[in-house]
Amino acid sequence: xxxxSGHFLADVxxxxxxxxxxGDCIGEGVDLKGKGIRWTNGESWxxxxxxxxxxxxxxxxxxxxxx
Numbered sequence: 673x674x675x676x677s678g679h680f681l682a683d684v685x686x687x688x689x690x691x692x693x694x695g696d697c698i699g700e701g702v703d704l705k706g707k708g709i710r711w712t713n714g715e716s717w718x719x720x721x722x723x724x725x726x727x728x729x730x731x732x733x734x735x736x737x738x739x
Contacts, residue, residue: 677701680698681694682696682697687711688737689737691712692711692712693710694709694710695709695731706723
């Protein structure tokens with residue numbers, strides 16, 4: 673079993689509206705603790721609803737442009 677600690681950037685996507693979306697996790701031994709999804713408009717960072725505490729490893733854009 674691999675043990676690692678630290679902050680891991682899992683995925684980054686640029687939305688059609690030019691916002692940067694980031695999914696990341698914190699490694700604590702064999703466990704990954706979630707930091708959810710956050711996005712920035714270039715001036716401030718915001719948390720995406722319903723992702724707090726989740727280790728998000730993949731962010732996708734659907735056909736309608738929704739993250």
